[in-house]
Amino acid sequence: MIISYQGGECFKISQGDLTLAVNPNKKMSADITLFSTVSTDASSGTSALALGAMADKAGFVIDGPGEYEIKDIFVKGFLSKARDSINTIYMISFEGLNLCFLGALADPQIPAETLESLENIDILFVPVGGKEVLDPAVAYKLAVSLEPSIIIPMHYDGTTLAQFIKEGGEKVEPLDKFVVKKKDLEGKEGEIILLKEE
Numbered sequence: 001m002i003i004s005y006q007g008g009e010c011f012k013i014s015q016g017d018l019t020l021a022v023n024p025n026k027k028m029s030a031d032i033t034l035f036s037t038v039s040t041d042a043s044s045g046t047s048a049l050a051l052g053a054m055a056d057k058a059g060f061v062i063d064g065p066g067e068y069e070i071k072d073i074f075v076k077g078f079l080s081k082a083r084d085s086i087n088t089i090y091m092i093s094f095e096g097l098n099l100c101f102l103g104a105l106a107d108p109q110i111p112a113e114t115l116e117s118l119e120n121i122d123i124l125f126v127p128v129g130g131k132e133v134l135d136p137a138v139a140y141k142l143a144v145s146l147e148p149s150i151i152i153p154m155h156y157d158g159t160t161l162a163q164f165i166k167e168g169g170e171k172v173e174p175l176d177k178f179v180v181k182k183k184d185l186e187g188k189e190g191e192i193i194l195l196k197e198e
Helices: 052-058 136-145 158-168
Strands: 002-007 010-015 018-022 032-034 037-039 060-062 066-070 073-081 085-094 097-101 123-127 150-154
Touching: 002 150, 018 085, 032 073, 060 066, 123 136, 136 150, 136 158, 150 158
Parallel strands: 018 032, 032 060, 097 123, 123 150
Antiparallel strands: 002 010, 010 018, 037 085, 066 073, 073 085, 085 097
């Protein structure tokens, strides 16, 4: 699996011929496209509707809670809180790896029924930018409590990213992309992986 970062909350995740795009902020060809945030103001926010011009390249579009199965990729979406919008937390099972994407999560108090489904997380994508999403300290505490093998921060600026990494107490060298297989995660607990923006 290859994970690359497009900035904000946008990632491209590829395995073989399959590509998954999460919150694309520009035209990106994908088999499956997930949008985690739908603004309550229809004129703003990232959603399948706001980016209608991308529809020809977006493949199968998921933009809210529910259960989906497309091309051997299993996706479960759970409603959660963002500041001024509706946010969906996604659990994605892709090539034997369990990915958890928190989107623009603003409230660390995740409902108990959702928490029960956020298990055996291999890779966790967590917003750490403060203001409209979790602040770095709260984001790190929540991330560790979910017990992922890998934590990938997103939605940050230089200051909030530095605070998040400091919470983790480890030195982190940014990668151009993260290439990973299930066996690579053995023995890893909450390791922070920082990706350079493409």
